[in-house]
Amino acid sequence: MGIENQLTGDNILVTSLNKLVNWSRSNSVWPCTFGLACCALEMIATSLASFDISRFGSEVFRPSPRQSDLLIVAGTVSKKMAPMVKRVYDQMADPKWVIAMGACASCGGTFQSYAVLQGVDQIIPVDVYLPGCPPRPEALLAGLMKIQEKIRTENLNQRPDFKPGERYETQVPKVELIR
Amino acid sequence: MDIKGIVSRLEKTDPGAIDRVSGENEITLNFNDFNKAMQTLHDDKSLCFDMLVDIVAIDRIDRMPQSHRFDLVYILLCSKDFSRLLVRLAAGEDNEVPSVSSIWASADWAEREVYDLMGITFSGHPNLRRILTWKNFEGHPLRKDFPLEGKDFDQQFDTTSIEDY
Ligand code: SF4
Numbered sequence: 001m002g003i004e005n006q007l008t009g010d011n012i013l014v015t016s017l018n019k020l021v022n023w024s025r026s027n028s029v030w031p032c033t034f035g036l037a038c039c040a041l042e043m044i045a046t047s048l049a050s051f052d053i054s055r056f057g058s059e060v061f062r063p064s065p066r067q068s069d070l071l072i073v074a075g076t077v078s079k080k081m082a083p084m085v086k087r088v089y090d091q092m093a094d095p096k097w098v099i100a101m102g103a104c105a106s107c108g109g110t111f112q113s114y115a116v117l118q119g120v121d122q123i124i125p126v127d128v129y130l131p132g133c134p135p136r137p138e139a140l141l142a143g144l145m146k147i148q149e150k151i152r153t154e155n156l157n158q159r160p161d162f163k164p165g166e167r168y169e170t171q172v173p174k175v176e177l178i179r
Numbered sequence: 180m181d182i183k184g185i186v187s188r189l190e191k192t193d194p195g196a197i198d199r200v201s202g203e204n205e206i207t208l209n210f211n212d213f214n215k216a217m218q219t220l221h222d223d224k225s226l227c228f229d230m231l232v233d234i235v236a237i238d239r240i241d242r243m244p245q246s247h248r249f250d251l252v253y254i255l256l257c258s259k260d261f262s263r264l265l266v267r268l269a270a271g272e273d274n275e276v277p278s279v280s281s282i283w284a285s286a287d288w289a290e291r292e293v294y295d296l297m298g299i300t301f302s303g304h305p306n307l308r309r310i311l312t313w314k315n316f317e318g319h320p321l322r323k324d325f326p327l328e329g330k331d332f333d334q335q336f337d338t339t340s341i342e343d344y
Contacts, residue, residue, distance in 0.1 A: 080312070080313050082338050113327055114325075114327065114330075114332070
């Protein structure tokens with residue numbers, strides 16, 4: 001039928017490591033389960049059947065920041081909450097991306113007040129800003145596609161987590177059989 | 180019980196405690212008799228206001244200095260006949276209002292909220308510290324003379340500046 005007919009036999013695909021890694025990263029961006037205010041409901045709606053975020057490989061909302069790649073800051077960040085938002089971001093393993101969802105997370109929104117942080121970019125780096133109060137689920141999906149686009153065009157050694165000269169080697173523990 | 184019954188009952192046990200009766204379910208108490216009258220409202224078998232729904236504080240800076248700055252409104256409910264009573268109390272800026280947390284346990288958090296947002300202190304409260312804002316927050320944000328945007332609004336925010344309990 002399609003490509004699989006051409007692939008019978010011992011065939012080889014040639015690509016660059018950059019493209020391969022970015023392709024696989026961009027198609028499984030796991031978001032963190034993290035909502036702060038009304039925008040979170042739109043984020044939840046995005047993951048439900050009618051909008052279905054799993055079409056983009058992001059349906060696995062992880063309850064632990066250690067396992068997630070994407071922080072969707074969905075809602076108003078109060079100043080009292082800000083240290084916790086930063087801690088969640090810091091606990092996420094690289095590579096990681098951030099969407100500031102809605103007017104509140106982007107710039108404080110309607111809350112020009114003593115209690116609300118005027119934009120989450122004051123404490124963590126943001127990749128995509130979504131306007132709207134709240135943005136519709138389609139807008140969140142568009143934001144997610146922007147992140148995917150960004151991942152695909154990234155150069156691996158330009159990522160902030162890239163450390164030149166450092167190599168990661170897997171250590172295989174020596175197993176002794178006990179009889 | 181209607182307001183007439185409440186007033187006559189209270190007049191009998193704590194004469195002179197009521198300063199004014201207004202409307203269908205509101206009384207204003209004198210500052211000095213406040214704690215005793217509240218105890219009566221709770222303990223008296225026929226009054227039986229066994230629930231404190233909320234405490235409201237109003238900043239009446241506009242009527243200074245002729246009168247006290249704050250009004251406190253205690254919303255009471257009787258769970259037997261579901262009658263409600265608003266108890267109003269005028270408090271100055273440096274008055275220490277007697278705490279009613281030993282009468283109604285729900286007053287504990289309500290008074291902390293009033294203290295946090297309005298800066299009214301309560302004497303005899305077991306744990307009077309901020310409840311909504313953080314530990315090193317300066318000022319009391321719901322006072323009329325507090326700037327809405329707070330201080331350092333246009334400066335870069337630092338998460339380490341927040342200290343909490
Ligand atoms: S942007 Fe609007 S919908 Fe989103 S958290 Fe703020 S107020 Fe709520």
